Amino acid sequence: MPRINVNGRDYDVAAEADTPLLWVLRDTLGLTGTKYGCGIAMCGACTVLMDGQATRSCQVQLDSIGTAKIRTIEAIAEDEVGRKVVEAWVEQQVPQCGYCQSGQVMAATALLTHNPHPTDADILDAMTNLCRCGTYNRIADAINHAAG
Amino acid sequence: MNILATKRGAKDLLASPMAEQALASIPAEGIANLSRRRLLGLGAGALVLGVLLPALPSRVFAQATANAVKPGTRVPAFLVIGADNSVKLLSPFVEGGQGVSTGQAQIVGEELDVNPSRFTVECAPPGPDYAVINGLRLTGGSFSTRSSYDVLRRLGATARDMFIRAAAAKLNVATDTLTTQDGVVIHAASGRRLPYGDIAAEALALEPAENVPLRDPATFRYIRQPVPRLDARDKSTGKAVYAIDQKVEGMLYAAVQHTPHLGTEPLSLANEAAVKAMPGVHSIHKLPGAVAVTADSWFRARKAVEALEVTWSAPAPSGFATVAADYSSQGLLDALKAETSTGVEAEKAGDVAAAFATAAKIVEADYDAPYLAHGQLEPPSAIARFNADGTLELWLQNQMPELFQSIAAKTADLPAEKVVLHSPILGGFFGRHFAYGSSNPFIQSILLAKATSRPVKVLWSREEEFRMDALRPLSFSRFKAALDKDGRPTALQVRTVGEGPTGRWFGAIFGGPVDSSAVEGIVEKPYAIANRSMEFVKFPHPVTIAFWRSVGHSMNDYFYESFLDEIADAGGHDPYALRLELLKDKPRHLKLLQTVGALSGGWKRGPYEAEGGKRARGVSMASPFGSETATVAEVSLKDGEVRVHDLWIAFDPGSIVNPAIVKSQVESAAALGLSSTLFEELAYADGVRQSSNFDSYPILARDHMPAVHVEIVESGAPMGGVGEPGLPGIGPAVVNAVAALTGTRVRSLPLAKAKFGA
Numbered sequence A: 001m002p003r004i005n006v007n008g009r010d011y012d013v014a015a016e017a018d019t020p021l022l023w024v025l026r027d028t029l030g031l032t033g034t035k036y037g038c039g040i041a042m043c044g045a046c047t048v049l050m051d052g053q054a055t056r057s058c059q060v061q062l063d064s065i066g067t068a069k070i071r072t073i074e075a076i077a078e079d080e081v082g083r084k085v086v087e088a089w090v091e092q093q094v095p096q097c098g099y100c101q102s103g104q105v106m107a108a109t110a111l112l113t114h115n116p117h118p119t120d121a122d123i124l125d126a127m128t129n130l131c132r133c134g135t136y137n138r139i140a141d142a143i144n145h146a147a148g
Numbered sequence B: 001m002n003i004l005a006t007k008r009g010a011k012d013l014l015a016s017p018m019a020e021q022a023l024a025s026i027p028a029e030g031i032a033n034l035s036r037r038r039l040l041g042l043g044a045g046a047l048v049l050g051v052l053l054p055a056l057p058s059r060v061f062a063q064a065t066a067n068a069v070k071p072g073t074r075v076p077a078f079l080v081i082g083a084d085n086s087v088k089l090l091s092p093f094v095e096g097g098q099g100v101s102t103g104q105a106q107i108v109g110e111e112l113d114v115n116p117s118r119f120t121v122e123c124a125p126p127g128p129d130y131a132v133i134n135g136l137r138l139t140g141g142s143f144s145t146r147s148s149y150d151v152l153r154r155l156g157a158t159a160r161d162m163f164i165r166a167a168a169a170k171l172n173v174a175t176d177t178l179t180t181q182d183g184v185v186i187h188a189a190s191g192r193r194l195p196y197g198d199i200a201a202e203a204l205a206l207e208p209a210e211n212v213p214l215r216d217p218a219t220f221r222y223i224r225q226p227v228p229r230l231d232a233r234d235k236s237t238g239k240a241v242y243a244i245d246q247k248v249e250g251m252l253y254a255a256v257q258h259t260p261h262l263g264t265e266p267l268s269l270a271n272e273a274a275v276k277a278m279p280g281v282h283s284i285h286k287l288p289g290a291v292a293v294t295a296d297s298w299f300r301a302r303k304a305v306e307a308l309e310v311t312w313s314a315p316a317p318s319g320f321a322t323v324a325a326d327y328s329s330q331g332l333l334d335a336l337k338a339e340t341s342t343g344v345e346a347e348k349a350g351d352v353a354a355a356f357a358t359a360a361k362i363v364e365a366d367y368d369a370p371y372l373a374h375g376q377l378e379p380p381s382a383i384a385r386f387n388a389d390g391t392l393e394l395w396l397q398n399q400m401p402e403l404f405q406s407i408a409a410k411t412a413d414l415p416a417e418k419v420v421l422h423s424p425i426l427g428g429f430f431g432r433h434f435a436y437g438s439s440n441p442f443i444q445s446i447l448l449a450k451a452t453s454r455p456v457k458v459l460w461s462r463e464e465e466f467r468m469d470a471l472r473p474l475s476f477s478r479f480k481a482a483l484d485k486d487g488r489p490t491a492l493q494v495r496t497v498g499e500g501p502t503g504r505w506f507g508a509i510f511g512g513p514v515d516s517s518a519v520e521g522i523v524e525k526p527y528a529i530a531n532r533s534m535e536f537v538k539f540p541h542p543v544t545i546a547f548w549r550s551v552g553h554s555m556n557d558y559f560y561e562s563f564l565d566e567i568a569d570a571g572g573h574d575p576y577a578l579r580l581e582l583l584k585d586k587p588r589h590l591k592l593l594q595t596v597g598a599l600s601g602g603w604k605r606g607p608y609e610a611e612g613g614k615r616a617r618g619v620s621m622a623s624p625f626g627s628e629t630a631t632v633a634e635v636s637l638k639d640g641e642v643r644v645h646d647l648w649i650a651f652d653p654g655s656i657v658n659p660a661i662v663k664s665q666v667e668s669a670a671a672l673g674l675s676s677t678l679f680e681e682l683a684y685a686d687g688v689r690q691s692s693n694f695d696s697y698p699i700l701a702r703d704h705m706p707a708v709h710v711e712i713v714e715s716g717a718p719m720g721g722v723g724e725p726g727l728p729g730i731g732p733a734v735v736n737a738v739a740a741l742t743g744t745r746v747r748s749l750p751l752a753k754a755k756f757g758a
């Protein structure tokens, strides 16, 4: 039975090897903050951090995770950058329907962790998650705000 | 959806013979035992009436309404005050990103004297108290705030009065010696303070008083302020719970595979035994137009259902919810263009024939726009559970709880009051979550829960959603204008052929020969063109059609405002100057057009040189949902592709509740309008949809998001809608800018189809 580490805890997961991490998180571990939008790496609603990298969990098979440390939106407050990102999101009133925002917050946290002062071009490169409510400009404002 | 604009209120309509007729069309055996074809063939009109008259034979209806509660007046139906002085508002509306929960808390909080930041807001269960839109309840048509503003102010004031009376009794003082402050009743003379939470039981048991005075708007503290959204933190930390996140004890997960040809049925399964043996599979089911697998996880159910080898019945010729094997969107468009029958009059003024007879110049053009998917980011899902007490409990996405309750009751063969319905927040909707025949998963969840005797959660994959989503109708209009010798329009003639969602889904209530949702944006434009003749020819679509953010305005304002630029060009006028002239007797519109001109730094059409190459601008106006917009777009070309740099939008909704939310709604609508203008098209070929996910149905991403500049103008006109009106002006402003830049007039969306010289 594969063992994975999520938010600092080990879990033994009884699921097929090809099960996407997204569905392990949502249906097996009950961590529903990570969202399903497309299942084909297009939308980014399922973004989590794997060893600090923003990763689309719908594309990660259970048997490929190994010892990678996974962090989901549920543990965002345990990440110093993540806390700043959340405060900026609230401050800038980013979310509308909110469905894409877990993924957006995770992607922004990864960006600011590796690049504390991103340029507009860096934001364009890193923030490829879709938002059907069109909150793109607010997201950029919030990232700039969090970068200080 | 122009429901408020209809001359006859819902009440009159219900008393009409049409209501009786529609009710009579619901067969005695209920819907559960009907074939799918008959179920869909009932049309939603009947279903809507079923909502308004839950479980009542029509003959007792008149009596029932006489005794019915007056919506929006029974305070305990709306407010739950905790012992800790927390305030929960049960809202008639569902939150799906538009910010309605925060707005409602502001309105009630203003009069109740409770800071809106201390509210939690939930979508109320079904019930007559919440039918605050002309006796109807729905979240859509940009109706929520404007339709309930007065009702909720009164509700808050009435509740505050109840707290004051309860406190007076408890403290044994006169009511006029008491004041309130943020959820506390204060007796200034003695310094005694009673939090609402301490007297909630007594207060809410009192008879609400009539005609409690409302606050003087000059003293508002919350209304008209940019109060922060109540849901921003939960939505930034993954804590917000959507339908897709719900789980109940012992539930099975179900995945479905729908027929590729709408209207066909599963006949046989070649590999049922092999699929049954796949890990975690519980059961396999044939459903109307679909097959389903239930399993102990959704991923297992999905893998299994997609492994099923299904033989479907042969497609029938196109009909209601039946798409023929050779159906194509191009074929439909050709048919709309070729249709010759005379339409019904949608607008008429002056003498069009005479104006054309004496015209110095005549301009003609055909416009069309494609089918569109909603693409809300949360895929559809529904949980159904039959409880031991005989009730059916549902968790599902919806914009109209009583309608879904009524359909669920008929599906399960239960009286409506036995259906308990939860309406979680929506991960986007844009019109997606009305009841559209087979386009919603909740009927499947009920059928599967019945078949398995277990709670069942149905979730549609994104691919199934692209197969089943109800669509913004493909649309077509033919324009013809007469110009005088000075190049000014003297007559406008428009022929619209097609079908709108209001006629299809609400025809029995809001019926009439002209479907407002097919012609809105072409009729009732503000311009001084003396002679006008607009006709509508109904041409039903075999595909399931839907409301889509700004409905008929989503294409018609593009058609009209782009053609108006063609008129300006033909007459040798600047399009902005021509609009100013045609609006000279319309102060509200004139001011808005001038406002957007100033907001964009002064009107200039171009082309002109700018950083990175030539740019040009386009302008448009729209009058959607009781609000007014004026929009300017700036575009350039990059590698033959249109880039939009800036959108300037002057927006007049009459008056507002929350300026920050209004602005973000206008930004959001602008993004969706641009997305559809640039990229979106759901095409049919050989009876099958040609898009199955966001790779084959591209939507706006960050790389095409322009800067959006919004200026709110409060003209003081009656409050209009906010969620949708920002959208319709975008398409024409962009297309008009592209024409100014390239000389090419695009008369068919999306722009991605057109090729421009690099």
Ligand code: FES
Residues within 6 Å of the ligand: A035, A036, A037, A038, A039, A040, A041, A042, A043, A044, A045, A046, A047, A056, A057, A058, A059
């Ligand atoms: S669900 Fe993973 S990218 Fe869309």
Ligand code: FES
Residues within 6 Å of the ligand: A095, A096, A097, A098, A099, A100, A101, A130, A131, A132, A133, A134, A135, B097, B377, B427, B428
């Ligand atoms: S906030 Fe709705 S999809 Fe992004």
